[in-house]
Amino acid sequence: MIQMNNVIKKYPNGVVATNGITIDIRQGEFVYVVGPSGAGKSTFIKLMYREEKATSGDVIVNGINLTTLKQSRIPKMRRQLGIVFQDFKLLPRLTVYENVAFAMEVIEEQPKKIRQRVLEVLELVGLKHKVRMLPSELSGGEQQRVAIARSIVNMPKVVIADEPTGNLDPETSWEIMNIFEEINARGTTIVMATHNREIVNTIRRRVIAIEGGMIARDEYGGDYGYEG
Amino acid sequence: MAMKGRTIRRHFRESFKSLGRNGWMTFASVSAVTVTLLLVGVFAVIMMNLNKVATDLENDVEIRVYIDLIADAEEAKMAEDQLVDEIHSLPEVAEVIYSSKEQELDKLIKDFGEELSLYEQNNPLHNVLYVKAVDPHETANVAKAIDKFDNTYEVKYGEGKVEKLFNFIKISRNVGLVLILGLLFTAMFLISNTIRITIVARRDEIEIMKLVGATNSFVRIPFVLEGMWLGILGSIIPMVAVSVAYYNIYQILLPRLKGQMLQILPNTPLLYQVNGLIITIGILIGVWGSFMSVRKFLKV
Numbered sequence: 357m358i359q360m361n362n363v364i365k366k367y368p369n370g371v372v373a374t375n376g377i378t379i380d381i382r383q384g385e386f387v388y389v390v391g392p393s394g395a396g397k398s399t400f401i402k403l404m405y406r407e408e409k410a411t412s413g414d415v416i417v418n419g420i421n422l423t424t425l426k427q428s429r430i431p432k433m434r435r436q437l438g439i440v441f442q443d444f445k446l447l448p449r450l451t452v453y454e455n456v457a458f459a460m461e462v463i464e465e466q467p468k469k470i471r472q473r474v475l476e477v478l479e480l481v482g483l484k485h486k487v488r489m490l491p492s493e494l495s496g497g498e499q500q501r502v503a504i505a506r507s508i509v510n511m512p513k514v515v516i517a518d519e520p521t522g523n524l525d526p527e528t529s530w531e532i533m534n535i536f537e538e539i540n541a542r543g544t545t546i547v548m549a550t551h552n553r554e555i556v557n558t559i560r561r562r563v564i565a566i567e568g569g570m571i572a573r574d575e576y577g578g579d580y581g582y583e584g
Numbered sequence: 585m586a587m588k589g590r591t592i593r594r595h596f597r598e599s600f601k602s603l604g605r606n607g608w609m610t611f612a613s614v615s616a617v618t619v620t621l622l623l624v625g626v627f628a629v630i631m632m633n634l635n636k637v638a639t640d641l642e643n644d645v646e647i648r649v650y651i652d653l654i655a656d657a658e659e660a661k662m663a664e665d666q667l668v669d670e671i672h673s674l675p676e677v678a679e680v681i682y683s684s685k686e687q688e689l690d691k692l693i694k695d696f697g698e699e700l701s702l703y704e705q706n707n708p709l710h711n712v713l714y715v716k717a718v719d720p721h722e723t724a725n726v727a728k729a730i731d732k733f734d735n736t737y738e739v740k741y742g743e744g745k746v747e748k749l750f751n752f753i754k755i756s757r758n759v760g761l762v763l764i765l766g767l768l769f770t771a772m773f774l775i776s777n778t779i780r781i782t783i784v785a786r787r788d789e790i791e792i793m794k795l796v797g798a799t800n801s802f803v804r805i806p807f808v809l810e811g812m813w814l815g816i817l818g819s820i821i822p823m824v825a826v827s828v829a830y831y832n833i834y835q836i837l838l839p840r841l842k843g844q845m846l847q848i849l850p851n852t853p854l855l856y857q858v859n860g861l862i863i864t865i866g867i868l869i870g871v872w873g874s875f876m877s878v879r880k881f882l883k884v
């Protein structure tokens with residue numbers, strides 16, 4: 357599903373954010389990415405959808421080598437992924453429905469299909485009754501649920517999330533985690549960078565700890581492992 | 585990959601919606617376009633009229649060929665016919681008009697008064713051929729060539745003055761061209777900058793589109809269409825203003841310029857040309873400005 361082979365990412369300013377990462381994530385896995393601030397978690401995540409390009413080493417997602425992928429092929433590749441961000445990244449002027457439908461319009465789906473599928477995923481995240489609202493009229497947790505709905509609307513094999521609960525209170529974070537678990541239970545791979553110790557220690561899954569741009573620990577059913 | 589019809593419709597719909605959503609940015613862009621196109625329009629009208637005046641002046645340049653005085657009427661006629669034929673045979677010559685010395689005197693009497701009519705008994709003037717060159721700039725050469733023919737008493741074309749006039753016209757045209765180009769560049773700069781500001785304000789939107797897998801053209805087309813609408817909207821006031829103003833100025837000037845050497849261009853086709861120019865430049869600038877501005881943000 358996702359393979360990295362000795363991946364180094366050096367930013368133009370000279371910072372080496374990942375320093376030789378090798379990893380194999382298989383279809384259907386649920387993976388936490390943990391580590392101190394500045395360790396390289398976000399960079400690791402960004403390499404998976406080619407927001408950042410590896411300086412050296414191979415990143416293979418869904419069988420596509422992102423390191424050698426042509427710029428013009430990136431859109432097609434991203435349609436196979438769902439991406440969720442800490443700050444939701446919703447379009448503020450579109451309604452809940454439109455925000456989710458947007459990801460399907462982009463790939464030129466049939467309107468009928470779009471309607472059906474958008475309502476389906478909004479039901480899954482429990483927001484079917486708020487389709488006409490704008491993001492600004494929703495709580496943070498609700499906005500993140502819209503973003504998750506958008507990320508899975510095109511049925512990706514993998515959902516990549518960078519601190520999806522980072523802006524949410526504990527209770528809301530649990531609701532979001534329930535949705536991720538539900539998505540994972542349907543067979544979708546989840547890769548999630550997080551600082552949430554409680555979640556990692558409660559919903560036990562594979563934990564990849566990154567420190568100083570390198571893998572410090574990779575453990576199935578591991579714990580969060582950092583103090584504070 | 586060919587774009588589907590509904591996607592094209594979506595792009596049009598989005599570009600319209602975006603004009604509304606970006607309310608005052610739309611207003612700012614349209615205002616910028618309006619101001620510059622107004623300048624372009626006014627300037628184009630002025631330049632085209634100056635060009636017309638210049639061309640009229642150029643075309644007014646003619647050669648006067650004074651024919652030798654020959655006592656014998658028959659001989660004179662033969663000499664004149666031969667000269668006319670010779671002049672006609674020059675490829676640069678456009679027209680030759682004959683004016684007898686009686687006609688010449690009538691003109692003088694008309695211009696300078698009846699006192700001159702005493703010369704009617706003993707006309708001292710020459711018969712004259714008025715010659716025009718195909719290209720007015722060839723006038724001097726044509727005059728030189730005619731001067732070599734037999735039976736020419738004198739060949740005049742306003743030597744010195746004509747060269748100065750041509751020179752002046754040439755410089756004016758070049759200055760006008762430079763001014764127009766400068767204005768166009770300013771317009772492009774102003775408009776693309778305004779459009780850039782509106783797009784910078786929407787970089788998040790572009791970023792999100794790219795992250796959900798939109799292709800560059802999918803992102804770009806609505807922006808480019810929007811730029812086109814901005815150009816079209818911005819052309820309306822300049823087109824109407826220039827047309828109405830010119831129409832009225834023309835109505836006022838027309839009777840005053842009657843019979844004058846100086847003429848201005850009639851409404852048609854001038855206004856069609858200028859309006860065509862305004863809207864073309866508006867669209868080009870809008871499309872180009874959007875295209876260039878959005879390009880920067882596509883690299884996500």
Ligand SMILES: Nc1ncnc2c1ncn2[C@@H]1O[C@H](COP(=O)(O)OP(=O)(O)OP(=O)(O)O)[C@@H](O)[C@H]1O
Nearest residue numbers: 367368369371373392393394395396397398399400
């Ligand atoms: N675009 C960039 N240009 C230059 N350096 C960057 C860039 N993005 C990140 N870095 C640097 O790379 C290193 C890793 O950053 P990264 O964002 O991957 O850390 P992180 O583990 O996600 O941290 P956090 O937990 O705070 O989100 C940091 O030193 C950071 O300053």
Ligand SMILES: [Mg+2]
Nearest residue numbers: 397398399518
């Ligand atoms: Mg981070």
